[in-house]
Amino acid sequence: MTFDPKHTWIRQLAAFAILLVLWEGAGYAGMLNPLYMPTPTQIWRAFVELFGQGTIWPHMEATFTAALVGLALGIVVGISLGVLAALIPPVAELLEPVMLLLNAIPRVILAPLFVIWFGIGLGSKVALAFILVSVVIFFTVFTGIRQVDRKLVERIQTLGGSRIDLLRQVYLPSVAAWVLGNLKVAVGFAFTGAVVGEFVAASRGLGYLLSFAQSTYNAALMMALVLLIMAVVLVIFGIAGRLEKRLLRWS
């Protein structure tokens, strides 16, 4: 039997279909307790219900807003601090230990604190997404700038370029490349921050729905939500990947 690599997706799809059928069959045969393990059709029904009644939209909106605002703020602040720290050594002395500490801890543990500081509204979710993203971007930019190719710097200097030219021709494109290279990680973190923030305390959002489903022991709804969040993040990954490909077409 031969396995043509071109047909990998067919085999993956077939395996997935078989799994679904077995799962569904086991549910029908009464081998699965629906309280813990709903069947695929039950999950699908919960999924359709979410969209059919339109209840999902305000929650999606809340999560997207928190994640994207946190992402944008995290990128801007992460780049700014990273550039400052790389160019001004005293700033690095102050910032680096703080960032290392923030990087070492699972930053989602800050979620309850942010709820106290910023309330159960959008603020605490944005803050969590922001802190998750900004630390990653900071290190990307900080280490990146210090590793800029000396040869490129010398080249610009021997061609008579000024410090401004150096910034425009070498440092900015390098920073853009590193940030774009880490964009997918940042997007993942932004949604993690938003959903976990909502999970801890909120009145809206996908994370809030999850915690609601948990409190009502609604496993089907939970799984539908997990699938939905996966789909959402995959779509955004796709967009980030396109952006990366377009802007880094030289690499």
Next chain:
Amino acid sequence: MRLQKQLAGTVTSEFPQSDIGILFQDDALLPWRTARENVALGLGFRGMDKQRALEAADEWLARFGLAGFEDRYPRRLSGGQRKRVAIAQAMALKPKLLLMDEPFASLDAIVRARISQEVVELVEREKISVLLVTHDLEEAIALSDAVYLLSQGPRARVTERYNVPIPRPRDLVRAKSHPAFAPLLQKLWSDLLREVDMSAGAEAVERTARAAA
């Protein structure tokens, strides 16, 4: 332009900084700029209008046989093509003095022969002075009007000067069959071996002093 602070003494030059071009062995092109944009860089730094700088860059690329490659990013150029872009980048600034540190060392033999010949012709036509540092004695003789032997570092100094009586314009292949070539090469070798022990690696400095013309 200054890459390093002088440790002692004074640095004098007949040329203003803007007349000096530099080519290193592993010159890096900006990977995020196309061949055209890379060549236009220096012109832009000098305040040339962007559109005009790009047009001038296209002309330089065409002179080095890179017409049609203007929009390629360095990643999509071969080693020899990248070297040509780097040379075009330096030449576009119309230097009067060109400092080269083993600029052809990273190229394979055939590409290297072609590019050296192109550079020789350009340098002869544009009357550019060249100071070339190389370990390759044949290259040193074939390219230059005078060869200086540099003693082993640290504190390396010029220990000898040799005139190269091969006439210009030069064809690098034919230069090697010039009657003066083999004797000079032999002399250089023996002096060099006396100067430094083999293991440490030798360095010869040579100079193409076409400038005076």
